Amino acid sequence: MRVWKNSYSFLFVILLSSLVWRESEANDTWVSVQSLKWLPEKEIRLLQVELDFKLSTEAIKALHSGITLYWEIEVTFLEPRIWLRETKVFFQEQRYSLRYDTLFNHYRVKNESSNHLERFSSLVDALEFLQLRQYQKKVQSLEVIYSCLIAEIRIRFDIESLPIPLRPVAYFSSEWDLSAYKRLECD
């Protein structure tokens, strides 16, 4: 039937255009992992992470409107196994919040895991605070130092912590795509 064929074509065009539109929007990356590298240290495996934290216009607007933004930063060290699943040898999860204090006119970054609080007079300072991270794991022997480890870092922006009306929009808008992921394979 010609009508059905036309309907299918119409749906296909809509789907394709929405994907193209979504793809074009997704070109802007707000949060990314700039570098992920092992630092040579004795008795520890030290991972240095450099993040690039930027906020979209919409996120800045929300922040200045009193909405607190939450991220979860997960770092995992994995030991590869042949034919087997990789073994997790190190895992750390930290939850950070970024908030603008209207009264004090400053930005507050809080490690929700440790309740450590930092205040910054500018947003750039607050974001810079989040950018450099180091993770370390003590090792038992030299063999482990030179063994192969895989590092994974996942920065997950917690949409579910946003106010309810904002959540459906945040799930489908690239302005709220404030997550990142990177994996460093062993040499």
Place this chain on the structure above:
Amino acid sequence: MRLRVPFGFTIVVMLAFIFLSLQLMSTALQEASPLSGLYSWLLLSNGIATVILLLLVGLNVFSLLRRLKNKEAGSRLTTRIVLLFIVLSLVPAGLVFYYSLQFLNRSIDGWFNVELDAAMDDVLELSHASLEQRMSWNLKQSQQIAQQLKGKKLVEVSLDLDKVLEISSASDIALLSKNAEVLAFSGVVASDILPSLSVTPLFLQVLQGKEYVKLDSIEDELVVQVLVPLQLDDEYYLQIIYTVPERINDLTDSVEFAYVRFQEMTYLRHSLKISFSLVLSLVLLVSLLATISIAFISMRAIIEPIRELVAGTRAVAEGRYEQLLIVARQDDLGFLVESFNEMVQKIARARNKARESAMEIEQQRAYLEALLSSLSSGVLSFDAQLNIRKANQQANVILHVQLMQYFGQSLPSLSKGRSDLLALTSVLQPLLEKSESVWQRNVLIDMPDGQRELLCQGSPLFSNEGEYIGAVVVFDDITDLIQAQKNAAWAEVARRLAHEIKNPLTPIQLSAERLQHKLLHKLEAEDAALLNRSIETIVQQVEAMKCMVNDFSVYAESGRNKVDKIDLTALVKDVIELYDTNTDFIIHLQCLKKIPFVFADSVTLRQVLHNLFKNALEAVAGNGALKLILQPCWQDNTSYVQLSLYDTGCGIEAQQAKNIFDPYVTHKAKGTGLGLAIAKKIIEEHGGSIRLDMNYTEGAGFIVLLPAAIEKHIPLMSIESIK
């Protein structure tokens, strides 16, 4: 293949799930709801369930469209009801949706206006101004404290800190070196040994002689941190932390909370509209889908009995009356099904009766057919328009035409291409048109096998109601009957003539001879010669009359043939040899190598051949030819031997041809006119026939048919020509 979807149960479950989910979503949207964390999941599950429901409804719509295309029973009714449901639900639901959206948008917009925004900014600014005033006052107070302590020794200042703390109502006070080391400290909480706030990173700014005052918070309580230089024997600094009064603290918190909340709500205004619109749209969509689903479910219950009824109707149309529908409902449709079953049973009974009647009629028709077929008369029936409706087999035989191909046509159409039937149709058609009672006519027609006389009797046909419904004509070929009657009459005449004439002939002859014998010597020569001539004439005429009487005797005799199986070819050749002496009369014989034998009396058959040969010889006046063709033939399911004779004589005129075989018919100066009559009589006594071949125009032609002694048809093979 019909698409079967577990529609009813699935849709009811899905609808229940969606409405529950919508209710939960509505709850989750409320402030501080424990379900707020599930909002996204609820929305997702709601969306998925709606899509599934949409698919299920879509499948049903697709199925309905296909049923519409196939023109299935109930599909149009379902379409109308579903459309009606959609319209009835969409109009009020759409209106509610539209006005709800309008109301919602206007309400949300109404929460936020320029005045309220400015007021909130003013409130915040007021709060800031109040705090700044507080900070300014605390700075001034700190400067005064620094002034009072100025010039004292370090130890004295350290000891005076408690007193200063008490006077200034600060929460803690610390004496700092140039290196920001805490030299002395005094706090409200005796156990504290360090300041509640660390030295500001802007300490360098203080080192340059500037005062530092800043608003901060300790455990959600506002404090004012002040750093002022203290001139002792060296450069020292005082860090004094003032607690903001509880009332101001609470008010500031409240203002900040309200402002932040207002800003957040302002920011979320658009998202709120989208969320509410989304929920309302979902409610509208689900309501619409629920309506369509209810329409489908309801119609399914209604349509099912209708489908069964249609199936039952089709079964009845196909002649199946055995299967009755199950009465599963006690409503109007159940009553309809019951009525249908009753109707089907009545139709079945009526059909059985009709079948029995039809069988009876068929039996009667077959009987009538057999009766008509067995009749020796031809029967033709006509409808009310006088078109030929029926004819029996004998009619075909008599008229030499397949009447079946003229069924439905008028009687005159018979004569198209059959001019010999024109005489029949021209007589019968007016009689059929005009006659209102039984009529009878004798009709003479020229058939290929000679002139035939038909006795036709007709009668109009009327229905029981007296309506004219056609006519019937019964006709018999009475040619043979009339001929037989004629033959019998002529035979009787011949017999009486022979009897009455033959007896006096001998005395006449004897008396004449006696007169001659007695008187011849007594008369003069002249008289004696006259007597002799007269006596000779008498004797000759008596002889001639004897011959004629003999012919009469032969004609009168019948059934005295001595039938045997004879070879007709050999017999013909024997007779030909008798005429072989005459070189001016040439006889050609063409025959198959194998001509079947015939059952015949060779003596009488020889006489027939003699008669025919003699006629031919006389016709050609002793100088001409006679061509004979002997061949087997198959006619009217009987095997015959056909002998055709064609002379080159003067031929026979059409007027004479009609009664050429009648006795005493001759066109010759001499002759009794019994030769062909005797030949015909003998041949017919053998079961054969003789007729003139009217197609032959170069002389006279006769065709003689004699039944063959075998029943098998022998195909034409080769022809032998014999002189």
